[in-house]
Amino acid sequence: MHRVWSDYLDTEGGGLFDLARNRGGEGLLPAAAKPVQDAPTPSGNGMAGLALARLAELTGASVWRERRDAVVSANAGRAAELGLHGATMLLAVDWVVQPATHLVIIEDGGGAGSKTADAMHQLALRSFFPRRVVHRVKVAEGDGSLPEAVRGMLESASGTRGFICVGTSCETPATTVEAWQETLARLTTKGKLAQ
Amino acid sequence: MARGGIHDQLGGGFHRYSVDARWIVPHFEKMSYDNAELLRAYLDAHTAFSAEQYAEVARGIVRWIREVLADAEGGYGASQDADVGLDDDGDYFTWTFEEAAAVLTEEELAVIAPYHDIGTAGEMHHNPARNVLFVAEPLETIARRLELDLPIAEERLRQARSKLLAAREGRPTPFVDRSQYTSWNAMLAGALLQASAVLDDPWAGEHALRTLRRLRAKQTTPDELAHTTGGISGMLEDQVFTAMAAIDAFEYKR
Numbered sequence: 001m002h003r004v005w006s007d008y009l010d011t012e013g014g015g016l017f018d019l020a021r022n023r024g025g026e027g028l029l030p031a032a033a034k035p036v037q038d039a040p041t042p043s044g045n046g047m048a049g050l051a052l053a054r055l056a057e058l059t060g061a062s063v064w065r066e067r068r069d070a071v072v073s074a075n076a077g078r079a080a081e082l083g084l085h086g087a088t089m090l091l092a093v094d095w096v097v098q099p100a101t102h103l104v105i106i107e108d109g110g111g112a113g114s115k116t117a118d119a120m121h122q123l124a125l126r127s128f129f130p131r132r133v134v135h136r137v138k139v140a141e142g143d144g145s146l147p148e149a150v151r152g153m154l155e156s157a158s159g160t161r162g163f164i165c166v167g168t169s170c171e172t173p174a175t176t177v178e179a180w181q182e183t184l185a186r187l188t189t190k191g192k193l194a195q
Numbered sequence: 196m197a198r199g200g201i202h203d204q205l206g207g208g209f210h211r212y213s214v215d216a217r218w219i220v221p222h223f224e225k226m227s228y229d230n231a232e233l234l235r236a237y238l239d240a241h242t243a244f245s246a247e248q249y250a251e252v253a254r255g256i257v258r259w260i261r262e263v264l265a266d267a268e269g270g271y272g273a274s275q276d277a278d279v280g281l282d283d284d285g286d287y288f289t290w291t292f293e294e295a296a297a298v299l300t301e302e303e304l305a306v307i308a309p310y311h312d313i314g315t316a317g318e319m320h321h322n323p324a325r326n327v328l329f330v331a332e333p334l335e336t337i338a339r340r341l342e343l344d345l346p347i348a349e350e351r352l353r354q355a356r357s358k359l360l361a362a363r364e365g366r367p368t369p370f371v372d373r374s375q376y377t378s379w380n381a382m383l384a385g386a387l388l389q390a391s392a393v394l395d396d397p398w399a400g401e402h403a404l405r406t407l408r409r410l411r412a413k414q415t416t417p418d419e420l421a422h423t424t425g426g427i428s429g430m431l432e433d434q435v436f437t438a439m440a441a442i443d444a445f446e447y448k449r
């Protein structure tokens with residue numbers, strides 16, 4: 001995505017061109033376009049917004065957040081003209097205006113600890129949360145790239161565990177697969193819809 | 196959509212679009228990118244609502260990808276044609292009543308004919324005897340009318356569909372475009388990683404990762420992706436769709 005930023009960014013009007021700036025020639029249209037319409041595949045700018053949003057949440061690096069906001073802002077105010085063809089860009093907007101849900105699996109030790117982490121990881125991947133990111137972190141390796149609120153939870157307990165953070169608010173860690181499953185079920189959108 | 200003829204009721208996966216307001220008669224071409232997005236939508240619907248019927252639709256999409264589009268070395272073809280000739284309009288996918296009756300028992304036909312509306316008058320303009328399979332009536336209603344226990348009706352339907360699919364595979368098969376476009380391959384790989392986790396399908400995950408490794412291995416410049424092997428590079432959708440799939444893989448891998 002660094003390459004995308006260096007080669008595709010419209011430095012004057014914002015947003016991303018469909019072709020790298022140094023490209024052209026036979027078979028390629030000479031006119032530069034900035035795709036924001038899903039027609040029929042997801043738009044390049046919408047997908048870029050989503051990729052940048054996920055990188056921002058997974059790494060905590062401000063550069064991705066700034067680029068995410070730049071791509072989305074460049075297309076602000078265009079939803080009405082896009083209609084349903086703007087779905088991917090609207091999903092990217094959703095990541096900007098609502099907090100992400102972080103599902104974090106901390107793997108502590110090998111053997112049984114790894115098995116528990118494997119099961120928790122699998123359950124996390126099977127869950128449905130809008131704007132979901134999944135982290136798997138080994139205690140021995142640490143992870144300075146986690147967002148601050150999530151990183152703070154690393155030192156809050158020991159042993160293999162899973163926890164959920166939404167924005168800056170985190171749930172109590174679950175230390176068994178059963179407890180993790182219960183936590184996911186309680187917080188998932190399915191649970192909210194059933195209420 | 197899942198009940199309609201736009202959904203390949205026997206082989207899994209979705210045709211390109213519907214030509215009527217009831218989602219019954221499709222244009223029979225099947226596109227990789229449509230099925231990638233639909234796979235994600237049905238997986239999300241299954242996990243959000245704990246609805247098994249959506250998982251079944253998702254399994255059908257994965258089956259079609261595996262049996263029709265997937266290359267054993269990694270990668271996916273682009274699409275499957277609608278027809279096998281100029282006078283044809285989806286004949287591979289449609290049935291006359293006589294064709295169905297020839298491969299089914301009377302008991303199986305009694306269940307599947309009302310379920311998929313297989314009659315003597317079909318839906319196709321070029322040949323009104325040909326039926327597009329769609330879900331016309333709930334199986335529970337058919338079982339009550341035939342005075343069958345629902346599990347027996349379900350088993351007869353399952354057997355009938357299996358026999359029709361086997362018979363269909365003996366027909367001339369619509370051409371599969373084996374072109375591997377980077378952007379569409381990335382879409383499928385990302386969707387299959389999600390499918391692997393949600394449906395507990397190891398093939399989907401392993402093949403998706405193989406595909407992403409193959410995409411990476413074929414690039415001459417590490418952060419620049421060609422649209423096809425040896426083809427032009429510099430297209431935004433190849434870059435960002437592959438980035439999304441790589442993030443999917445990062446979250447998926449242990």
